[in-house]
Amino acid sequence: MSKNILVVDDSYYMRTILRNVLEDAGYNVIDEAASGQDAIKSVDKSRYELDLVTLDLILPDNSGLDVLKSIKERYPEKAVVVVSAVGQTTIIDQAMEIGANAYITKPFEEAKVLEVIEEVLSKSGVNE
Amino acid sequence: MNDRDKEYRVIFLAEAQQSYDQISTDIVKLEKDPGNEEILDEIFRLLHNMKANAATMDLHAIAELSHCLENVFSSIRAGNLVFEGNRVNLIFKAIDYLGYLINNIAKPQRQVHNEELLNDLNDLVTKGEVSAGLLQENSSSFISKKLHLSDSVSIPVRKLDDLLNLVGELIISRDHLINFAELSENQQMKNITQSLSRIADSIQETVMTARLVTVSSLFNKFPKVVRDIASDEKKKVDLSITGADTTIDRNVLKLISDIMVHLIRNAIIHGIENPKERIKKGKPEEGSVEISATSEKGLVFISITDDGGGIDTKAIKDKAIKNGILSSSRARGLGERETLGLLFVPGFSMAERVTEYAGRGVGLDIVKSVIDSIGGDLRIESKVGKGTQFIMSLPISMAVKAALLFKVNENNFALPLLNIHVVLTVSNGMIHNVGEVLVLEHKDEMIELIYLHDFLFKEMDYSSHINLKREVMDVIVVWYNNKKYGLVVDQLLRQQEIMIKPLQNPLDDNTLFSGITLLGSGEVCYVLDVAGTSKAYEQKENKVQLH
Numbered sequence: 307m308s309k310n311i312l313v314v315d316d317s318y319y320m321r322t323i324l325r326n327v328l329e330d331a332g333y334n335v336i337d338e339a340a341s342g343q344d345a346i347k348s349v350d351k352s353r354y355e356l357d358l359v360t361l362d363l364i365l366p367d368n369s370g371l372d373v374l375k376s377i378k379e380r381y382p383e384k385a386v387v388v389v390s391a392v393g394q395t396t397i398i399d400q401a402m403e404i405g406a407n408a409y410i411t412k413p414f415e416e417a418k419v420l421e422v423i424e425e426v427l428s429k430s431g432v433n434e
Numbered sequence: 435m436n437d438r439d440k441e442y443r444v445i446f447l448a449e450a451q452q453s454y455d456q457i458s459t460d461i462v463k464l465e466k467d468p469g470n471e472e473i474l475d476e477i478f479r480l481l482h483n484m485k486a487n488a489a490t491m492d493l494h495a496i497a498e499l500s501h502c503l504e505n506v507f508s509s510i511r512a513g514n515l516v517f518e519g520n521r522v523n524l525i526f527k528a529i530d531y532l533g534y535l536i537n538n539i540a541k542p543q544r545q546v547h548n549e550e551l552l553n554d555l556n557d558l559v560t561k562g563e564v565s566a567g568l569l570q571e572n573s574s575s576f577i578s579k580k581l582h583l584s585d586s587v588s589i590p591v592r593k594l595d596d597l598l599n600l601v602g603e604l605i606i607s608r609d610h611l612i613n614f615a616e617l618s619e620n621q622q623m624k625n626i627t628q629s630l631s632r633i634a635d636s637i638q639e640t641v642m643t644a645r646l647v648t649v650s651s652l653f654n655k656f657p658k659v660v661r662d663i664a665s666d667e668k669k670k671v672d673l674s675i676t677g678a679d680t681t682i683d684r685n686v687l688k689l690i691s692d693i694m695v696h697l698i699r700n701a702i703i704h705g706i707e708n709p710k711e712r713i714k715k716g717k718p719e720e721g722s723v724e725i726s727a728t729s730e731k732g733l734v735f736i737s738i739t740d741d742g743g744g745i746d747t748k749a750i751k752d753k754a755i756k757n758g759i760l761s762s763s764r765a766r767g768l769g770e771r772e773t774l775g776l777l778f779v780p781g782f783s784m785a786e787r788v789t790e791y792a793g794r795g796v797g798l799d800i801v802k803s804v805i806d807s808i809g810g811d812l813r814i815e816s817k818v819g820k821g822t823q824f825i826m827s828l829p830i831s832m833a834v835k836a837a838l839l840f841k842v843n844e845n846n847f848a849l850p851l852l853n854i855h856v857v858l859t860v861s862n863g864m865i866h867n868v869g870e871v872l873v874l875e876h877k878d879e880m881i882e883l884i885y886l887h888d889f890l891f892k893e894m895d896y897s898s899h900i901n902l903k904r905e906v907m908d909v910i911v912v913w914y915n916n917k918k919y920g921l922v923v924d925q926l927l928r929q930q931e932i933m934i935k936p937l938q939n940p941l942d943d944n945t946l947f948s949g950i951t952l953l954g955s956g957e958v959c960y961v962l963d964v965a966g967t968s969k970a971y972e973q974k975e976n977k978v979q980l981h
Contacts, residue, residue, distance in 0.1 A: 317483045318588055319445045323490065326438065330658060364482050391486040412486035 309427055310336040310355045314345040315362040327416045342369030346376055358385040363397050378405040385430040446491050450536045453480040457529055468517040478507045495545045496535045502555040503528055509559050524554055594645050601638045602933030608634045609954030642831050646681035649727045652691050653678045663702045670709055670720040671702055677727035682734045683831050693801045697738045697824050705742030705822050732830045739823040745816040747773040774814045775916030778802040806965040809850050813916055839927035842886045846959035848932055853964040855911040862905050874920050883920040884971050914968040934961050
């Protein structure tokens with residue numbers, strides 16, 4: 307079965323790119339969320355199928371790190387790859403400390419995104 | 435630029451214009467309330483997105499300017515800088531220039547860095563002050579005098595769903611009113627009703643159109659799918675796509691995307707022969723898969739055609755007999771088309787080998803049931819040695835459908851037009867009892883009849899030995915699982931747009947009906963489900979045979 311991914315980003319443009327990149331590579335984008343609140347709702351809803359979350363850290367309700375905490379506290383087995391623009395080293399460091407599995411900086415190369423996600427999924431032991 | 439790049443550009447531009455408008459509004463608010471953290475956070479977030487998105491689009495002037503502005507707002511947020519004095523003017527100018535760049539993304543010659551502006555913004559962050567230079571100019575050449583408003587807005591699909599449901603309610607109310615007006619003597623009332631009715635029709639049409647997307651957003655993914663599967667299978671496959679600009683409801687497209695991939699995989703893995711075999715058969719070495727979409731009368735037809743080995747109907751019959759799905763006597767009377775329909779019976783799979791892509795238990799029965807769930811239809815045509823074609827007929831919209839209304843035993847029923855092949859008026863003499871089955875002879879074809887009056891209302895003891903009292907009967911011919919059935923109704927009423935509401939407890943596990951709808955007269959009308967009805971009929975037929 308293909309892996310299920312939730313894409314969290316407040317930019318529709320960025321979500322569209324990520325969805326296309328992931329779907330082309332055979333992943334299933336199970337849902338998209340544009341705010342921290344929606345992201346948490348979506349994680350709860352899809353907790354049985356969800357394998358990985360790509361999480362933008364700068365969200366409208368200013369809650370990227372809170373979302374990350376909430377996921378890692380309640381579903382430690384779910385992989386989270388944070389996606390953030392260059393120049394945000396502090397927040398990325400914080401995210402990695404909280405338990406993010408990897409990070410990607412925007413703008414990204416499509417191949418790089420897939421490489422990181424593939425590696426995280428193989429390490430996190432989300433098996434077929 | 436390919437389709438996808440074009441799509442990205444349109445989305446980028448719409449979002450960038452929206453963000454720019456929001457930033458412009460926000461900084462005006464911020465000028466009055468410089469310490470407002472909420473506004474600062476929002477400006478920072480919007481600039482942050484703009485920077486990343488523009489960089490992805492290779493729009494470096496926008497990315498660089500957003501980056502410098504982001505740094506400025508980052509300093510303000512951190513309390514290192516106060517939003518006041520000539521800094522405000524500089525930031526306003528910078529945001530104006532950002533707007534100018536966004537509104538000119540189609541003109542590469544205008545995508546230039548404004549070095550002075552960037553230097554001033556950097557000074558602001560590092561020194562906390564601006565040198566006078568740029569600020570003394572009263573007018574700037576780059577500020578457009580025209581206001582640019584984005585031509586598109588983005589709406590969550592959920593809102594469009596709500597809107598469509600409301601349109602359904604509107605149509606029911608409209609029908610009530612039409613009914614009422616017909617009984618009334620008041621000419622003015624009739625006129626107003628007519629005009630309201632026209633408006634309701636236009637609203638429905640407009641809302642439906644708003645939900646339509648082109649199938650290209652899905653079809654664009656297929657070249658890669660085909661290439662990957664063909665290369666795994668060591669086959670050569672040429673894919674041709676026609677009608678990619680056909681439009682369909684976004685939810686319908688979403689539902690059929692997995693189905694289409696499944697059918698394409700089937701075509702390549704089980705249909706198209708390997709190059710050696712093809713050459714031996716005198717076919718071109720490269721196999722062909724054709725995907726085509728067309729629309730007609732509110733329906734969308736999507737076909738997937740391959741020029742592979744085709745499906746051997748004899749093998750299907752043998753397997754069906756072996757699995758106990760079919761008796762051998764019944765198998766003899768089964769035509770090619772009906773035999774192919776057996777592939778849709780749950781659990782029936784012709785795949786002889788398991789590969790990575792197919793044969794994992796997801797058979798055509800699943801494909802068929804997904805299409806049934808949206809009231810669509812799937813048909814197969816196949817010729818041994820020549821190839822196979824799957825044809826999906828899909829509703830353009832899921833909630834409101836054109837339907838044919840009829841009466842059986844004084845009750846109202848509706849059948850979506852999508853499921854109807856043809857409506858016939860037949861005389862008693864054209865109907866025969868063949869074995870246990872009632873059959874209509876029509877254009878050299880034998881169509882099994884379901885006498886709805888007895889089938890629906892004498893459920894316990896339905897048999898085909900029914901008493902055909904009338905000389906002339908109306909028969910609605912429907913397709914299901916590649917087989918035609920004739921539904922004998924008491925009286926045909928009219929064609930009408932209906933909104934289907936799901937059945938409520940305790941009827942909700944009834945498979946004969948897909949829902950109910952309310953008629954203008956306030957009467958309830960049951961929407962007959964072709965899949966459920968024909969399945970129930972086949973089960974009863976089997977029972978009859980066992981006796």
